[in-house]
Amino acid sequence: MFKWLKRHKSENPTNVATIASDKQLLMQRGNIAVSQDDFPTALDCYRLALALDPLDAKVRVNLGFVLIQLLHYDEALDQLTKALATDPNDADCHYLIGGLKEKILDLDNAARHFKTAFLLKPDFELACRDASRVLGMTGHIHEARDLIFAGLRLNPGFADLHFYLGNLHLADEQWDMALESYQEAIALGADYSALHGFLGGLLLRKNQIVSACSHLERAIELEPSITEAHHDLGVVYHRLGKIDKAIQQQRIALSQDPNLLHAHSCLLYALSISDAYSPDQYLIEARSFGEVASRRLRAAVKLIKSRQKIDGRQLRIGMMSGDLRWHVVARFLECVLDQLLAAPVITYAFSNNEKNDAVTHRLQRKVSHWQDVSALNDDEAEKLIKQCQLDILLDLSGHTAGNRLALFARRVAPVQVSWLGYWASTGVKTMDYFIADRVSAPLAFHKHFTEKVWCLPETRLCLSPPSDAGAFPVSSLPALTAGHLTFGCFQTLAKISDTVLQIWSQVMAAVPESRLRFQCRHLDAPSAQEDLLLRLERVGISVQRVSLYGGTSSDAYLMAHNQVDMILDTFPYPGGTTTADALWMGVPTLTMLGTSLLARQGASMLSSAGLTDWVASDVDEYIARAISHAGDLKALASLRSQLRGLVLASPLFDSARFTRHLLTALYAMSQQQRPPTLPVAKG
Numbered sequence: 001m002f003k004w005l006k007r008h009k010s011e012n013p014t015n016v017a018t019i020a021s022d023k024q025l026l027m028q029r030g031n032i033a034v035s036q037d038d039f040p041t042a043l044d045c046y047r048l049a050l051a052l053d054p055l056d057a058k059v060r061v062n063l064g065f066v067l068i069q070l071l072h073y074d075e076a077l078d079q080l081t082k083a084l085a086t087d088p089n090d091a092d093c094h095y096l097i098g099g100l101k102e103k104i105l106d107l108d109n110a111a112r113h114f115k116t117a118f119l120l121k122p123d124f125e126l127a128c129r130d131a132s133r134v135l136g137m138t139g140h141i142h143e144a145r146d147l148i149f150a151g152l153r154l155n156p157g158f159a160d161l162h163f164y165l166g167n168l169h170l171a172d173e174q175w176d177m178a179l180e181s182y183q184e185a186i187a188l189g190a191d192y193s194a195l196h197g198f199l200g201g202l203l204l205r206k207n208q209i210v211s212a213c214s215h216l217e218r219a220i221e222l223e224p225s226i227t228e229a230h231h232d233l234g235v236v237y238h239r240l241g242k243i244d245k246a247i248q249q250q251r252i253a254l255s256q257d258p259n260l261l262h263a264h265s266c267l268l269y270a271l272s273i274s275d276a277y278s279p280d281q282y283l284i285e286a287r288s289f290g291e292v293a294s295r296r297l298r299a300a301v302k303l304i305k306s307r308q309k310i311d312g313r314q315l316r317i318g319m320m321s322g323d324l325r326w327h328v329v330a331r332f333l334e335c336v337l338d339q340l341l342a343a344p345v346i347t348y349a350f351s352n353n354e355k356n357d358a359v360t361h362r363l364q365r366k367v368s369h370w371q372d373v374s375a376l377n378d379d380e381a382e383k384l385i386k387q388c389q390l391d392i393l394l395d396l397s398g399h400t401a402g403n404r405l406a407l408f409a410r411r412v413a414p415v416q417v418s419w420l421g422y423w424a425s426t427g428v429k430t431m432d433y434f435i436a437d438r439v440s441a442p443l444a445f446h447k448h449f450t451e452k453v454w455c456l457p458e459t460r461l462c463l464s465p466p467s468d469a470g471a472f473p474v475s476s477l478p479a480l481t482a483g484h485l486t487f488g489c490f491q492t493l494a495k496i497s498d499t500v501l502q503i504w505s506q507v508m509a510a511v512p513e514s515r516l517r518f519q520c521r522h523l524d525a526p527s528a529q530e531d532l533l534l535r536l537e538r539v540g541i542s543v544q545r546v547s548l549y550g551g552t553s554s555d556a557y558l559m560a561h562n563q564v565d566m567i568l569d570t571f572p573y574p575g576g577t578t579t580a581d582a583l584w585m586g587v588p589t590l591t592m593l594g595t596s597l598l599a600r601q602g603a604s605m606l607s608s609a610g611l612t613d614w615v616a617s618d619v620d621e622y623i624a625r626a627i628s629h630a631g632d633l634k635a636l637a638s639l640r641s642q643l644r645g646l647v648l649a650s651p652l653f654d655s656a657r658f659t660r661h662l663l664t665a666l667y668a669m670s671q672q673q674r675p676p677t678l679p680v681a682k683g
Helices: 001-010 018-036 037-051 058-067 073-086 091-103 107-120 125-137 141-154 159-171 175-187 191-204 208-220 228-241 243-256 262-272 279-295 328-340 358-364 380-387 442-449 497-512 524-539 554-561 577-584 598-608 617-628 633-648 654-669
Strands: 315-321 345-351 369-372 392-395 415-418 433-437 452-456 484-489 515-519 546-549 564-568 589-591
Touching: 018 037, 018 058, 018 315, 037 058, 058 073, 058 091, 058 380, 073 091, 073 208, 091 125, 107 125, 107 141, 107 515, 125 141, 125 159, 141 159, 159 175, 159 191, 175 191, 191 208, 191 228, 208 228, 228 243, 228 262, 243 262, 262 279, 279 442, 279 589, 315 654, 328 345, 328 358, 328 577, 328 654, 345 358, 345 515, 392 654, 415 654, 442 452, 452 654, 484 497, 484 554, 497 617, 515 554, 524 546, 554 577, 564 577, 564 617, 577 589, 577 598, 577 633, 589 617, 617 633
Parallel strands: 315 345, 315 392, 345 369, 392 415, 415 433, 433 452, 484 515, 484 564, 515 546, 564 589
Antiparallel strands: none
16 A cells, blocks of 8 residues: 555655545545454555645544554554644544543543543533543542533433542542432443442442342442452342352452452451351451451551550550441440449540441540541551550451451550450451450350450440330230230341241241241341242241331330240341340340350340340250240240349349459450450350
8 A cells, every 4th residue: 555655646746636535535444444443454544644644633633543442552642742733622632642641640631631622522522521530530529520510511311421420429428419420320321330339339338238239230240350349249148138148249359359358357247147157167267367467567567565554543445446326336335434434544435437426426425535537547547546555455346347457457555355346256366355254255165266265254245224214114915915926036137047037937836826026127128028028938937927127216126025025036146235125125035055156145145134044055945945935925924024123133234343344354454464264154
């Protein structure tokens, strides 16, 4: 083709019209080749056209485009820069240069060229989209948003603009606005993995679990390597009670990014409540988490090793949690903080959650110092905590949401202790102690922890009853007037495994007139109710004998106990707060001993309350005790009338007594005393 051009020029040196005609023909051929993705042919055509007319900017723009497709970026930029010198108002040229600048991470200039292309050509939707996208990447959120609004005024149906507007709202933490933009993008036909992933994450944040599930599954279908979608889908499956699927998704996320500590925590949480994994298997994974957390430490980190003598001065106690708000952890913690107000201690609360509510504000008044560390990175939080010169720092989260275990791996306090919010080893090498009790953690269980297990003498948990107890009277036994006994369950779906349902089906078969009442917030979704009913039918429990209720106010939740005769506990993940609430409302819980601290939590609470005859040692005894208790309505009615008084007098509700035991332990830990050797608890 170049030989033809040389011959053509020598034969027609001054025929301008012929040259123009030939240039047009070459451009047409080049354009046809581009439409067929035949870029080498297009390249030859455009080069010939440029040789015929070196001053034609449009030819250079077309040539630059083809060079980009062939990955000749330097030459493409050279041609496009020359084209822009000839015609500085060519929107296509600015757009292509913007793309090249973005490839070399010259984002400021990329944004400038994209924006110029849009300003020169207001209907250039891609330029508007990419200008706003890169502006958002460089932190110019408001400028990017203004551009998108300008584009949407011209074309409100451009799905991509709604998608990127959602991204801007997400970067600005405007969750509801981001959700609205993403949903509009999907309604207009957008179907991107990132879009479904972001939308699924937002729906998860708003606890719209079923909708989140469908979008996250679609995100992974479109792009299996989208790591955060696997993590979020694992969280969704966990909340839906699909623990095996939750474990699978977190393992996939970790296979793609082994340093994803929050996915590792979610995996450990799921393993700890699964009846398919032993404590030994859990410990292997926990140690792996500890190794990863240790490897992530900065070389400059200096671990605190010295422990100052107390010698009569006030003990400086820190507490780290993501749950210092309306949450079960706060419910168990608040009564202890009330007691510590009068104790010779200085308390520091480190909140790792940006969400505050009435409980948060109440807790703030019950500690000496309050710090919100949710917006601080690990370096910043480490510096802040070390400045407090703590004697001891309590981790109240373990591997639950909002934990900062990476900080504990840095040894930010001389003594570090895991308590209250979790029920298994953290796996963190620098976590010194784990607080338990003798029922939940007999000596044989201590090998399941990387921490030293310190057993309190009576219970590891304590709860205060509602201050307005008179508003929640204990009813008489419902079965006496209903004509049938009602078993209750107020647990989340994550705790209700198929194994649990199979055992309950045997109980209900032996108590033929009985009913089963479920209540939890996850049952707000009709699809979640349908799924649970199908599972019940598969194990032989008729749906006519079952009633399902979603989330309610805390007052309505407590009063719902007046419709229940006895609680059937889940296993190996028993109730905690729900068990204490039921006891206070006069409703006993039948629980079962297990092979881990978590699995024995119900046994610990009921033993502390003096109800050892409501603790079964195995499945057969669980079924037998359920049938026996259900068959003695007179005994149930008598227990119901006395139960609130009994539990209020027990260690489970005696916060002053509990706090004395806790402080004794904390003082001893701060002086490097080893935990005492305890006898193995019976059962």
